Amino acid sequence: MVDAALIGWSRAQFALTACYHWLFVPLTLGLAVIMAVMETLYVVRKDDFWKRTARFWQKIFGINFAVGIATGIILEFEFGTNWSNYSWFVGDIFGAPLAIEGIFAFFMEATFVAVMFFGWDKVGKKFHLASTWLTGIGASISALWILVANGWMQHPVGMEFNPDTVRHEMTDFWAVVSNPVAVTKFFHSVLSGWMTGAIVVIGISCWYLLRKRDVRFARSSIKVASIVGIVGTLAVMFTGDGSAVHVARYQPMKLAAAEGLEDGGTRAPFSIVPGVEIPGMLSFLATHDIDGFVPGINDLLEGYVTPEGVAGLSAEEKIARGDAALDAFRQYRETRDTNPEAAAEARKILEQNVDYFGYGYIKDKEDLVPDVWLVYWPFRIMVGLGCLLLLLMVLVLWFEHKNRIEQMRWLQMASMVSIPLVYIAGQAGWIVAEVGRQPWAIQDLLPVNAAVSSLDKGAVMTTFFIFVAVFTLFLAIEIRIMLNAIRKGPEKGPEDAVAGE
Amino acid sequence: MFEYGFLQQYWWFIISLLGGLLVFLMFVQGGNALIFLAGKDDRQRQMIVNSTGRKWEFTFTTLVTFGGAFFASFPLFYSTSFGGAFWVWILILLTFVLQAVSYEFQTKAGNLLGKNTFRVFLTINGCLAPLLIGTAVGTFFTGSDFIVDKAAAGDSLAPVISSWGSGWHGLEAVADIRNVLLGLALMFLAATLGCLYMTANIDDDALETNLRKSLLWTSSGFVVFFVAFVLAILLSEGYAVDGSGTVYMEKYKYWHNLIQMPAVLVIFLVGTVSVLYGIIRTLAGRSYRRGIWWTGTGTVLAVMAVFMIAGYNGTAYYPSSADLQSSLTIANSCSSEFTLKVMTYVSFIIPVVLAYIVYAWWSMDRKPITTSEIENTTDKY
Numbered sequence: 001m002v003d004a005a006l007i008g009w010s011r012a013q014f015a016l017t018a019c020y021h022w023l024f025v026p027l028t029l030g031l032a033v034i035m036a037v038m039e040t041l042y043v044v045r046k047d048d049f050w051k052r053t054a055r056f057w058q059k060i061f062g063i064n065f066a067v068g069i070a071t072g073i074i075l076e077f078e079f080g081t082n083w084s085n086y087s088w089f090v091g092d093i094f095g096a097p098l099a100i101e102g103i104f105a106f107f108m109e110a111t112f113v114a115v116m117f118f119g120w121d122k123v124g125k126k127f128h129l130a131s132t133w134l135t136g137i138g139a140s141i142s143a144l145w146i147l148v149a150n151g152w153m154q155h156p157v158g159m160e161f162n163p164d165t166v167r168h169e170m171t172d173f174w175a176v177v178s179n180p181v182a183v184t185k186f187f188h189s190v191l192s193g194w195m196t197g198a199i200v201v202i203g204i205s206c207w208y209l210l211r212k213r214d215v216r217f218a219r220s221s222i223k224v225a226s227i228v229g230i231v232g233t234l235a236v237m238f239t240g241d242g243s244a245v246h247v248a249r250y251q252p253m254k255l256a257a258a259e260g261l262e263d264g265g266t267r268a269p270f271s272i273v274p275g276v277e278i279p280g281m282l283s284f285l286a287t288h289d290i291d292g293f294v295p296g297i298n299d300l301l302e303g304y305v306t307p308e309g310v311a312g313l314s315a316e317e318k319i320a321r322g323d324a325a326l327d328a329f330r331q332y333r334e335t336r337d338t339n340p341e342a343a344a345e346a347r348k349i350l351e352q353n354v355d356y357f358g359y360g361y362i363k364d365k366e367d368l369v370p371d372v373w374l375v376y377w378p379f380r381i382m383v384g385l386g387c388l389l390l391l392l393m394v395l396v397l398w399f400e401h402k403n404r405i406e407q408m409r410w411l412q413m414a415s416m417v418s419i420p421l422v423y424i425a426g427q428a429g430w431i432v433a434e435v436g437r438q439p440w441a442i443q444d445l446l447p448v449n450a451a452v453s454s455l456d457k458g459a460v461m462t463t464f465f466i467f468v469a470v471f472t473l474f475l476a477i478e479i480r481i482m483l484n485a486i487r488k489g490p491e492k493g494p495e496d497a498v499a500g501e
Numbered sequence: 502m503f504e505y506g507f508l509q510q511y512w513w514f515i516i517s518l519l520g521g522l523l524v525f526l527m528f529v530q531g532g533n534a535l536i537f538l539a540g541k542d543d544r545q546r547q548m549i550v551n552s553t554g555r556k557w558e559f560t561f562t563t564l565v566t567f568g569g570a571f572f573a574s575f576p577l578f579y580s581t582s583f584g585g586a587f588w589v590w591i592l593i594l595l596t597f598v599l600q601a602v603s604y605e606f607q608t609k610a611g612n613l614l615g616k617n618t619f620r621v622f623l624t625i626n627g628c629l630a631p632l633l634i635g636t637a638v639g640t641f642f643t644g645s646d647f648i649v650d651k652a653a654a655g656d657s658l659a660p661v662i663s664s665w666g667s668g669w670h671g672l673e674a675v676a677d678i679r680n681v682l683l684g685l686a687l688m689f690l691a692a693t694l695g696c697l698y699m700t701a702n703i704d705d706d707a708l709e710t711n712l713r714k715s716l717l718w719t720s721s722g723f724v725v726f727f728v729a730f731v732l733a734i735l736l737s738e739g740y741a742v743d744g745s746g747t748v749y750m751e752k753y754k755y756w757h758n759l760i761q762m763p764a765v766l767v768i769f770l771v772g773t774v775s776v777l778y779g780i781i782r783t784l785a786g787r788s789y790r791r792g793i794w795w796t797g798t799g800t801v802l803a804v805m806a807v808f809m810i811a812g813y814n815g816t817a818y819y820p821s822s823a824d825l826q827s828s829l830t831i832a833n834s835c836s837s838e839f840t841l842k843v844m845t846y847v848s849f850i851i852p853v854v855l856a857y858i859v860y861a862w863w864s865m866d867r868k869p870i871t872t873s874e875i876e877n878t879t880d881k882y
């Protein structure tokens with residue numbers, strides 16, 4: 001019997017690493033675009049002011065970048081260390097995007113980030129500019145491949161189960177890459193990084209405005225960041241809408257949990273907070289039809305039939321099919337060398353039930369329901385903060401455009417306060433995505449209790465606390481160094497010397 | 502176009518190549534191991550970290566890609582070794598985590614721990630990472646304590662495919678001296694490469710004198726431990742696989758591999774000679790600074806040959822000493838034919854990647870680092 005505490009600690013460790021990783025990555029993705037735009041302005045306009053501006057944000061980028069790498073390497077290897085069964089069971093599909101990520105994206109990032117940091121006096125302007133862009137493009141491509149992998153876990157496609165090798169094997173690479181869940185997830189996640197970068201740049205710039213220093217630098221930074229941020233946020237909203245449709249189609253339990261929807265139906269209401277609902281809104285969001293049917297948690301457990309006559313299996317039926325699949329699998333393994341006929345029969349039964357393979361490891365149907373509050377509330381936090389931050393960026397851009405941003409002290413304060421909010425929104429988004437799909441490591445095919453490594457829970461616990469200590473220390477140091485760099489401010493140009501006299 | 506057997510061999514070749522490149526790039530670790538030994542004062546130490554610090558991302562990325570490529574092409578290794586030899590891999594990762602932030606943080610105001618703490622972190626990674634990786638790779642020849650039972654997936658209560666026997670979860674590898682010999686050889690090789698790289702990359706007389714002195718003992722250490730490891734392995738029993746996939750012990754297996762695969766023998770010899778040539782010429786010629794390219798190329802070749810000896814010619818590359826038939830071979834641990842084929846097409850991009858790396862490297866390193874450069878630029882660690 002797999003120890004429940006081992007599963008809990010393994011999940012905690014992975015969640016910890018992923019959450020920390022996502023503290024650093026979005027800023028990398030967003031700042032990369034913002035500073036590349038700034039450096040482009042320097043090269044096009046030949047104005048050294050933009051060079052100093054880009055260089056300041058590159059310094060912030062650099063402080064943040066290393067910790068993102070440090071947490072990223074742990075994530076990659078944790079698939080092996082903590083989820084070894086998973087690594088074999090789906091490594092045939094899951095490993096490929098990870099390898100491609102390394103070959104295509106990480107080397108691009110690694111090569112050009114060094115040119116960006118150290119190459120100002122060593123390479124030409126254009127090569128340097130290209131390096132800055134390529135660093136950002138490399139970061140985005142690396143996000144693409146890991147999100148292809150994640151999208152596949154949420155909605156596995158392009159593979160079939162092979163009982164001889166005991167794993168899923170890829171049959172259609174293009175289906176894996178063009179998985180609609182992966183494509184939406186990529187844009188949703190990467191563009192949320194633009195939001196993060198924009199809010200951080202705006203927040204820091206507003207600190208300068210409050211202090212009435214480096215005003216031109218701050219206002220120019222605000223202008224670039226708010227445009228990048230607004231574009232990013234609108235796209236995040238658009239892809240969020242697509243994401244809702246995918247979740248409704250492929251992970252209905254996640255949607256039901258995110259809405260706290262016990263009993264579904266047509267014209268399902270959208271819950272703003274408990275007790276406040278918009279009738280029909282959930283149906284519209286999930287199916288783009290106000291009369292669309294959305295199953296609730298109980299429907300998914302007990303089974304349901306939509307008005308169109310489409311039946312949804314009950315949890316018990318799914319578990320029974322999962323058991324049948326596992327039985328047939330065992331039968332096949334026992335007879336394949338001795339009794340080909342029996343093996344062929346077993347294989348047939350396995351193939352008929354293979355879509356429910358993972359349910360064979362589920363003992364209690366209640367295990368199929370994720371922690372509702374841990375999906376419901378983060379979802380509201382994510383959406384609410386997203387709207388709020390969009391409003392903030394629109395206001396900032398408006399007042400900047402009207403030349404009144406320097407007088408808007410309340411808006412400057414609000415922008416500074418928004419920096420932690422954008423991080424909370426990003427974390428909340430991942431909590432919805434990952435807690436919402438529990439108990440599945442791979443939707444319907446492999447639950448976490450069948451994915452975990454055979455380890456002593458003490459070992460996982462120990463490393464969990466080591467990671468807590470190390471990551472928290474790094475975060476504290478990063479914040480301190482950043483605050484120091486911000487206080488110091490951008491390099492001074494000739495016009496600053498004149499202004500200072 | 503490609504048949505399954507060929508694809509398996511091809512991917513073992515890619516893993517060998519990545520392994521070779523990774524060890525070469527460990528000049529970063531080797532250089533860091535010498536921060537306090539070769540760097541006699543703060544100025545010299547700063548030169549050292551700025552020299553290795555402009556290349557560390559390559560080593561790191563190669564390590565990550567090595568892991569990713571292993572996952573994609575031989576997932577059963579990923580699953581068995583990482584989940585089993587848990588503590589070894591976690592320790593290796595932790596040292597790399599310490600390293601990743603230490604460059605950026607060390608000289609920044611507000612870094613809490615102070616410059617020297619971060620340099621100690623770099624030194625720890627510089628010594629421990631090659632030592633542990635070498636020790637772990639030693640088990641490719643000496644075996645580990647694990648069992649693989651794929652049918653266990655049918656057990657709905659305990660569906661564990663790979664399980665590790667030893668409660669030490671990988672640390673027990675130090676009990677076999679041959680593993681430790683490879684670990685030490687790798688540690689001294691990395692330091693040797695570090696000396697050679699910095700000799701070429703830094704233009705500073707005082708530091709160069711120290712580096713050349715260090716080179717003498719690091720390379721001597723490398724030669725002693727490497728020769729001891731090679732002899733121990735060639736004289737050992739090895740894990741052989743017959744045509745039906747049955748694993749058995751064969752006396753002098755690795756020696757047989759070497760002589761039965763003349764191409765590998767040639768790669769191994771050319772690599773070894775090239776490693777030694779780079780070291781000896783640098784030690785002999787006071788003005789000679791290009792040793793890193795000889796020794797580096799030789800390292801790539803020699804390490805590739807070591808991996809080829811472990812995996813080709815009917816050999817189990819990740820043997821189980823607990824249950825011979827659980828041993829991993831390139832045939833029983835690899836991905837499906839389809840996945841290997843897709844990955845093979847992907848691998849054709851590697852020359853392009855290498856080309857832009859070489860171009861960027863050349864653009865950045867046209868002039869060696871000097872004291873005046875470090876003093877006059879703000880773009881430094």
